Amino acid sequence: MKPRSLKKSLLLLFILFFIGVKGLELPGSCKTSQYYDSGVMMCQSCPANVSMVVSQDGFSCTCEEHSVPVSIGRCRPCNATEVVSVDGRSCVPRRCQASSGKLVCRKCPVDYITVTHGLDGSPLKEMQCVKCARGYRPYNNVCVRCESCVCAQQEIVVRGRCLPKRYVNDRPKYDETKMHPNELLDIVKHEYFCTKNDLLACRHLASECVRRFYSLDLAGPCRLWIQPKIPQPKGLAKLSIETTLNEKDPTEIDLARGMNKLNLALGVFTSEGRLEILRDPDLTPPCFLPLSINIGKDYSIDCRMNISQLQPSFNETLSPFLYTENDLKVLPVLLRQTNGQYVQRGTWPGKFRRYFIIHNSLSFTSNMTNTIYLRTLLIRLRIERNKLKSTSLQLHISIEAQYAGKSPLSQSITTTLRVEHDMPSAGVLRGLEIWGGVLGALLSLYAVAQWRGNLRRGGLHFTIVPYMAGAIADALYFAAWFSTLHALAAEAGALGLTLPLSRSEEYMIRAFVYSAVGLKALKVAWINWNQCRCDIFFMDWSEYNPPMKDTPVIDKSDNWRTSTLAREWSRLQTKRRTSPAYTVPLTLIIVYLMRPWHGYLPQNQGYKWAVGTLAWWSAYVIVTALRWLMDRVLGAPTAALARLCTGLGLSLLVFQEEYYAHYVHGRNDDSDARSLAGPLAACRVVCAPQLRVVYKQLSTPGLGGLVEKGPRKVLLSKFLAAFFERALDGLSWVASERTVLERLLDVELVAREPGNTSALLYDPGDGAPSCFNVTWWGEEWSLGSFDAMIYGYVFMTTGDTLVAGLVTLVAWQIMKLLRSSFGNKNQREKTDVDLKL
Structure with a gap:
């Protein structure tokens, strides 16, 4: 703290302490009949019977009206027949006479002034009335020049x-x-x-x-x-900007490399005829010029002001200027009237160069004042690439003043200053055409291949809709992301500044992202619906007996081993390869670490979304890689299902489609030569049509006498167990290894043996049960990309990474709860195993 400031602070503390101790009074606490005596710091009353009253500032006494001072602290009133002299020091008599018992004193007429002093400055013995000379008129008891009088x-x-x-x-x-x-x-x-x-x-x-x-x-x-026929006076001000063919358009400005700011000054044309150039933004409210504009950053601010605050200081016409260190250029203004119509140039040459903030005009029909004020000052910047210089830009600036009428019921107005940019194309639209075409074609072909395999498995023709929806969603999402990243990489460093995306590109990216979320949601909903309607069988080999004609069938659905396997299967239905519980926090950490770099990015949601999506997929890849390493070291969690089936002596069979099932062999009787071993212990079953016909006959109530002899589901389990124990009459099966392309794309491209031969498909060296394909584990790509789309959608809408992460986690948990609920309901209906037991 400076010594002078320290002394002032100590003095103020001493005064406050002294006031508090002595009980002194502060200025402003005095009554209307008292004045504040700063010497004793107390309120005092003016002397009585001396014609004195409290002064206007409240710190002394002064003479009453129609009184003159006699001495220090004493005044005397003038008589009714006297007037106070012009200097206020003496009482000058007026000419008076008695009339009808009343005393009548002389008053000066309207065109006269009152004279109380002579030429030498001494008071007159009697007040005189003097008429102003020709060409003058009285004003405040002084004769002033009057041109209209002559x-x-x-x-x-x-x-x-x-x-x-x-x-x-x-x-x-x-x-x-x-x-x-x-x-x-x-x-x-x-x-x-x-x-x-x-x-x-x-x-x-x-x-x-x-x-x-x-x-x-x-x-x-x-x-x-x-009117061109009227000779223009020399002092006539220019109100429009006139340009010739050789002159450059004043709205076109060359932006050199690295120039990221534009400074606008304000020219004020005062009523005295002077032009003042204001360059400091602190001299005016924030809703008016001058202004420093950051290239590429939109700006908007509202100011609510009282009408009385604008009257004295904003009643002049203004003109915007573009200024640099060595140049000052006037900019044209486009005016929009209160009715919304633009002011047409008509016979005006060029463009307008002046505007106003507020104007009060008298009504023609009533004695009222109408107020028109500047409602919005809109500054539009259109940036184009210089065709002659690849390292510079061309900026076209337009300023629009929009006016409105003030309501007579309100004394306040609201003025808005808005800066909008029309940016050049960054190549996103072209990138969307290329990436969208390539990815759309490839993913559509893959969707058709998946749909064809689904039909072979016994699926419905309707499944083309979710398959194509998922493919198109991925194409739209990744095309928008790749195009935006490419544009960002191309813009960075090319011109010394990174320009934001144009509005058309921004809207197109939003449309792609929002459409991708909707289409992917359709695909995810179909996946969950399809997984919650598959047939499930738990085959207990310890209770297996060959299906003889008179053998009774006993329902053992409440067996503890069956319940244990059912609970494990229920738990695995919503198990993910890469959980959002780890991806979301890691994404937020990466975004936080990238925050210093965000300052170099333009304030554009498209680029922010691309960088945020990059952070998401980086976190996703890191979590997936760590999970893969953990599975290599500790073992994959999918192997627990096969071990559980072996330990319980149960086998699991899940039908994904009508002719396609997944089997996990759990028979622990190794003495039987028919026992499945190796890769066949966890295989896929391509069912022969005859097997499916028998399956339908046994599963449909009222067909044949087999159903009446026991519970239908137990009978079906025994029938399917017999298929794996030994071939039924007229049926056989063959083991077949899936090709590399089939394993990579998860589709069946090779036609299996036709007829009544069922095929057991297996993957060499892969101990993971294929039944995980009917759980979330097998749909990780669809679910993972759906999480990324939700995160990007919310982030693009709100601009907040924390909100986007929370919404993604909430959506995952809600979907998990619904999937578990419907999956358990389907399992209870298909196996008669109540998970509450």
Whole structure:
């Protein structure tokens, strides 16, 4: 702290302490009849019976009205027959006489002034009334010059000035009822004296022309500008920007490499005829110029102000300027009237260069004041790439002033300053065409291959819809992401600054992302619906007996081993390869670490979404890689199902489609030569049509006598167990290894043996049960990309990474709860195993 500031602070503390101890009074606490004596710091009353009252500032006493000072602290009132002299020091008698018993004193007429002192400054013995000379009139008891008082015979008085009658008569008559007569007379007066090269009159006339929105009426305030036959006075101000063929458009500006700011100054044309250039933004409210604009960053601010605050300081016309260190260039302004219509140039050459903030005009029909104010100042910046110089940009700037009328019921107005950018194309649209075409074609072909395999497995033709929806969603999402990343990489460093995306590119990216989320949601909903309707069988080999005609069938669905396997299968239905519980926090950490780099990015949701998506997939890859390493070291969690089946002596059979099932062999009787071993212990079953026909006959109530002899599901389990124990009459099966391409794309491309031969498909060296394909484990790509799309969708909408992460986690948990609920319901209906036991 500086010594001077320290002394002031100590003095203030001492005074406050002294006041608190002594009980002294502060200024402003005195009564209306008291004044504050700063010497004793107390309130005092003025002396009584001396014609003194409290002064206006409240710190002393002064003489009452119609009183004069006699000495220090004493005044005396003047008599009723006296007046106070001009200097306020003496009482001067008036000429009075008695009339009808009353005393009547002289008063000066309207055209006279009161004189109380002589030429030598001494008070007169009697007040005198003096008439002002020709050409002067009384004003505040002083004779001032009056030009209208000495008008010639051929002149007429117009608003206190003498104008030639011929000029007034020859001037076009103003027939409209939009202007009050007094305002029209002022315009006529300023117009005449402007033709006489009166600079101040020309300034007033220019301001009126601007406030009347550059009126095209020949009798209006803009007459000297729009009538070419009238010689223009030397002091006539320029209200439009005129350019020739050799001059450069003032709205076109070359941006050098690395130039990322644009400075706008404000030119104020005062009523005294001066032009002031304001460059400091602190001199005006934030909703007005001057302003420093960051290239590529939109800006908007609202200011609510009282109308009385704008009257004294904003009643002048303004002009925007673009300034650099060595240059000052005026910018054109486009005006929009209160009715929403633009001011047309008409006979005006070039573009307008002035605007106003507030204008009060008298109503033509009533004695009211109408207020028109600047509602919105809109600055549009259109940036184009320089065709001649690849390292520079061309900027076109347009300024639009939009006006509105103030309600007479309110004393406040709201003004808005808005900066909008129209950016050049960054190549995103072209990238969307390329990436969208390539990815769309490849993924559509893959979707058709999946659909064809689904039909072979016994699926419905309707499944083409979710398959194509998922493929198109991936194509849209990754095409938008790759195109945006490519544009960001191409823009960075090319011009010294990274420009934001254009509005069309921004809207197109949003459309792609939002469409991808909707289509992917359809695919995920179909996946969950399809998985919650598959047939499930738990085959207990310890209770297996060959199906003889008279052998009773016993329902053992409440067996503890069956319940244990059912619970494990219920738990595995929603198990993910890469859980969002780890991906979301790691994504937020990566985004936080990238925060310093975000300052170099433009304020554009498209680029932010691309960088946020990059953080998501980076976290996803890291979590997936760590999970793969853990599975290699500790063992994959999918192997637990096969071990559980072996330990319980149960086998699991899940039908994905009508002719396609997944089998996990759990028979622990190794003495049987028919026992499946090796890769066949966890295989896929391509069912022969005859097997499926028998399966349907046994599963349909009322067909044959087999159903009445026991529970239908137990009978089906025994039938399917017999298929793996030994071939039924007329049925056989063959083991077949899936090709590399089939394992990679998860589709059946090779036609298996036709007829009544069922095929057991296995993957060499892969101990993971194929039944995980009917759980979330086998749909990791669809679910993982869906999580990424939800995260990107919310982040693009809100711009908050934390909200996007929370919404993704909530959506995952809700979907998991629904999937578990419907999956358990399906398992209970298909196996009669109640998981509550």
